[in-house]
């Protein structure tokens with residue numbers, strides 16, 4: 406691997422206070438490398454040492470196999486540019502003057518004459534960071550986000566090989582965050598730019614960085630790909646908060662989700678939310694349930710509250726919170742519901758069918774936290790369970806079954822729904838038992 410920056414056994418801090426303890430890592434040319442860690446963990450201190458703003462006590466930092474101290478300040482400025490955390494104190498320079506300062510290291514001769522190249526680079530980086538329209542305005546008159554883009558333009562004007570960023574997006578709105586990070590990423594690919602950047606937003610870090618370093622109390626906790634570093638127990642421990650790891654819906658990256666304390670009321674859902682008439686079966690949950698469904702309306706993954714089987718015309722109004730299943734035969738609806746209490750979680754089964762089993766709708770409501778993968782597994786297990794229950798039953802050639810697996814996402818965490826797991830076993834047993842009860846009730850011609 407083509408190593409650009411190497412940090413070996415680095416320790417140091419401010420006066421006699423040791424902040425960083427024995428930090429080692431290396432960054433390859435063209436890599437986007439993210440540094441994460443809670444407040445005060447030493448991220449900015451590390452960046453300051455890498456960018457020569459702060460001396461260190463022991464260890465060493467090399468760039469292209471050359472020790473940091475051996476570069477002249479002009480050579481160093483051509484090699485590395487730094488975008489520090491934006492402070493509120495700024496000089497009364499205009500935007501263009503500020504960006505021009507980034508060309509200092511490239512100017513030659515005694516009088517530092519301004520070349521055509523200097524001008525064209527300044528124009529290019531101002532266009533890229535979208536500050537061209539502000540070039541005559543004083544920095545003091547800019548918003549935090551506009552200032553941040555001006556300082557980024559200044560850093561880019563240096564045309565560095567390594568760009569050091571301390572929370573580059575903290576003042577930027579969503580669209581500017583994306584523009585900036587997309588651009589950085591493109592330059593790592595196209596120009597071989599190496600980027601070392603501190604992030605507070607774990608998800609932005611996961612989306613854009615090739616590798617991450619997680620710091621805590623001045624020590625390296627983990628270095629690896631976003632998938633490796635952003636593991637749930639590790640992040641919960643370091644940040645001391647409840648956070649869940651999910652998959653990004655569109656790209657193969659982790660997506661860390663904060664759960665507000667207020668959302669964690671421990672309401673239990675039970676059969677009291679189920680209503681039955683001759684014509685319909687309805688479950689109206691008091692809280693949104695994380696749901697996977699196969700139904701005539703509302704299929705797929707999502708948060709749902711209403712679950713409906715209607716013998717009349719299905720409702721035509723579009724309700725994104727509803728899952729609706731059909732019961733188009735002029736037959737009595739048979740329903741059976743049962744709750745099975747397990748160790749720490751429970752499942753309410755609601756099964757509805759017609760006497761000829763032309764449809765057999767299976768609803769499972771779980772009082773527990775079921776991660777997305779486990780929800781999908783639970784649905785597969787429920788389908789297996791249904792097949793077992795139907796083993797000796799003869800069904801018409803055309804059947805129309807719907808299925809729902811929905812969870813409150815409160816209480817015990819269930820990481821798997823496979824048939825061998827605790828949840829899977831509970832689904833298989835509960836489904837067999839409930840189906841048997843439903844079949845019994847059909848024999849005697851009534852529903853409970």
Ligand SMILES: Nc1ncnc2c1ncn2[C@@H]1O[C@H](COP(=O)(O)OP(=O)(O)OP(=O)(O)O)[C@@H](O)[C@H]1O
Nearest residue numbers: 418419422424442443444445446447448449450451
């Ligand atoms: N100039 C300084 N003099 C003395 N101590 C400092 C100085 N700057 C930072 N520290 C201390 O060093 C420790 C690490 O600070 P640092 O700024 O590197 O953390 P950080 O991870 O960047 O935090 P944040 O996420 O809050 O920006 C903190 O305990 C801080 O109080």
